[in-house]
Amino acid sequence: MSPLHLCLLLSTVLFCIGLAAVLVRTSAILVLLGVELMLNAANLNFIAFWRYGPGGDDTGVIFVLFSIAVAAAEAAVGLALVIALHRHRRTIALKAANQLRG
Amino acid sequence: MSLAFLALALVCVVTASAAMISRNLIHSALLLVLTWIGLAGLYLWAGADFVGFSQAIVYVGGVSMVVLFAVLLTRRQRDEPLVLIPEAGVGRVVAGLAATFWVAALLVPAMVVAPLVQRAGPGPTLTVKRIGELLAGPHLVAVLVVGVILTVSLIGALYLAAPVTAEDQPEWDNGGTGRDRGNQEEPS
Structure with a gap:
């Protein structure tokens, strides 16, 4: 199996681990961490195609840089939401977040 | 395929799975930091040095601190040593794992048989x-x-x-009232 295929397989495995965490876990923080893991798996794909792909340009690396910046912003906002949820409901279980203007 | 790639991939997969299985949120966050370190190593291995260091600085240095702060700020009691989270119901676990397995069963065979055009020789x-x-x-x-x-x-x-509101304030913070804090002069 070629290195590109192995990189894609690794990123698939990481994506599925993140997806399982998002779907199964009940804690809002762990769901956010699962989303982060899925984003990282996508970044790994960009780097793998930049390294082994046929294209001659460097757009993949630039895209990963922007992706990391946006993921950092997403983590900050998501964890602020978790803290706001905890302040209102005294828990971070997703089951508690079932009301608007709670 | 170098040994370094396999070792880094193993580190990533094992720590990510352990982080997502662990019932202790602090363990999860710290294990996921190891996953991010492994991914930064993979970027370095692939030759994307700048991205690897960006990953290390942003994730290992920044996002991990935000996550740990969120974990510690949302403990139920101040003196609770472990942040245990309630387990999901059986139905949720089965449905979630089934959906994940379905996605994996779609993606993995597609990845394996995909005829990808590849660069010969050293990377860019x-x-x-x-x-x-x-x-x-x-x-x-x-x-x-x-x-x-x-x-x-x-x-x-x-x-x-x-x-x-005032009752949302932690007891150690008795200066100002929340969002209005910026408007008033605080005695120093």
């Missing part, structure tokens, strides 16, 4: 100078937009996480 070299030229040239608008996104989202995060 990308110097930091070239990245700087790309960011300041063709991607300048994107850099500015990302700057605006980061600023707005961080201000929004601050607004969301700031206490609204």
Whole structure:
């Protein structure tokens, strides 16, 4: 199996681990961490195609840089939401977040 | 295929699975930091040095601190040593794992048999100078937009996480009242 295929397989495995965490876990923080893991798996794909792909340009690396910046912003906002949820409901279980203007 | 790749991939997969299985949130966060370190190592191994160091600085240095702060700020009791979370119901676990298995069963065979065009020989070299030229040239608008996104989202995060009413204030913080704090002069 070629290195590109192995990189894609690794990123698939990481994506599925993140997806399982998002779907199964009940804690809002762990769901956010699962989303982060899925984003990282996508970044790994960009780097793998930049390294082994046929294209001659460097757009993949630039895209990963922007992706990391946006993921950092997403983590900050998501964890602020978790803290706001905890302040209102005294828990971070997703089951508690079932009301608007709670 | 080098041994380094296999070792880094093993580190990533094992720590990520352990992080997502662990019932202790602090263990999960710390194990996921190891996953991010492994991914940074993979970027370095692939030759994307700048991305590897960015990953290390942003994730290992920044996001992990935010996650750990969120974990510690949302403990149920101040003296609770472990942050245990309630387990999901059986139905949720089965449905979630089934959906994940379905996605994996679609993706993995597609990955394995995909006829990918590949570069022969050594990988491309990308110097930091070239990245700087790309960011300041063709991607300048994107850099500015990302700057605006980061600023707005961080201000929004601050607004969301700031206490609204007096009873939301932790007991050690008795100065000012939440969001109005910026308007009044605080005695020093």
